[in-house]
Amino acid sequence: MTQGVLMRKNHQPSSLSDLEKHVGISIFTTTTPGICGELKVQPEDFLVCEITPNGRVLSIVEKLDFHKKPNKPSRHVYTQLDVVKRNEDTILVAEKIARALNIEPQLVSWAGLKDNRAITAQRMTIKGDCVNQLLHCRFDTVFLKNFQYVKKPIKLGDLWGNKFDIIMRNIIDINRDKLDSIASNFMNQIATFGSPNYYGLQRFGSIRPNSHIVGKYLFLSDYQKAVEEFLYATYPPEHEIVKICRKELKETQNFEQGLRNFPEGLYYERLIMQQLLRKPQDYLGAIKHLPRPLVNLLMSSYQSYLFNSAISKRMMKFGNLIEPKTNDIISLLLDDNGLTTPLRYRYKKWKKPFLRKVLNMDRARIMCPILGYDSKLSDSYFGRIYKRILKKENFKLDYFKNGKELRAYDFRGSFRSIIVKPRDLQVVPHYEQINPIIRMKFSLPKGTYATMLIRELSKH
Secondary structure (H helix, E strand, C coil): CCCCCCCCCCCCCCCHHHHHHHHHCCCCCCCCCEEEEECCCCCHHEEEEEEEECEEECCCCCCCCCCCCCCCCCCCCCCCEEEEEEECHHHHHHHHHHHCCCCCCHHEEEEECCCCEEEEEEEEEECCHHHHHHHHCCCCCCCEEEECCCCCCCCCCCCCHHHHHEEEEEECCEEEEEHHHHHHHHHHHHHHHEEECCCCCCHHHCCCCHHHHHHHHHHHHHHHHHHHHHCCCCCCCCCCCHHHHHHHHHCCCCHHHHHCCCCCCCCHHHHHHHHHHHHHHHHHHHCCCCHHHHHHHHHHHHHHHHHHHHHHHHHHHHHHCCCCCCEEEEEEECCCCCEEEEEEECCHHHHHHHHHHHHHCCCEEEEEEEECCCCHHCCCCCHHHHHHHHHHHCCCCCCCCCCCCHCCCCCCCCEEEEEECCCCEEEEEEECCCCEEEEEEEEEECCCHHHCCCCCHHHH
């Protein structure tokens, strides 16, 4: 067992701070006092609406005309729809829809995963003409609307980003003037310094943040340890009954009994146990039994852990993430605080004045590599940071080539901006109730995490 991310044998996270450090999150960019607070006390407290590439903001409202059938073109290939879900996993919702239509789950596609504990609106596409069947689909926690025919399927990343409307409750006891001051100062600091563009805890598992550990084992082709981490590892936030189930399963290896004991909600664990019950010690087969999008998510989450660790180390060394360094890769943005473009420059010599100007105008971002087998560590300021991290992890870039047995993504590597600045940020205290609440509204580009922005305010 390595000394880096696979550290649970000698240390288990015991607090939220430890959980964050466990996935590489170590710093804040703002200095406002923390107000603590709770998110997602109610599903209605966390609303997420997808923003399409052309700027359409989806709605969670159930329109009365949702039964209206679109005109059928002479040629069509895919059915597109808006999916509003409440407290549901995107992958599982896609599988529910596939089962209702009696088709394979891989025929359903989406642009991005949305928060589980929330009310969210997102687009999906289904191969073929499914409108008549969809009009008769009914789910308790999922609502389907806005059916139309399109020529191409939605692919991962086919969105601008997401619009958020979030309520934070149970904040600390604080007087009105001070809370108003914190909210105002926070917005100003975010406008200046941005928020670290971390992959949030939900990327790794909010209750059991260990997807990166499983992912690392998959890259190492150690499928037994990947399965054992998936099934047996426990973390403090998890319910005590579930911890007992995991411990008993680890001790007895009785998967038949495990299927009786594990809650129905642990759907993926049950899939693995079903396969091991059929074919004991078929750990590769057990991993293959999981939905392919989940396997890809597990593997890419190890990349996310490495990225988090790299920008944390940079922030701890320099105190901010907006000051460019020699050999930094700078990417231009499509517009103010928008998506990054393929136009990238190295920060050195005669380009420095130009690049500083566009950075100050919020029309560019400093980029950090997301490691893959094709990453050139010498081509970025982050090269030295990553070399130290990989040495500690006992991991080589060539390991990212593994995954063919799992039909996984091509983990070639890419880049990601090290900060994010939200659009149209509003942080508004409300005092109608006995205890004040904070309401936050903002939009973020795709691939970024609202919870990481909120963490900067709560410091919790």
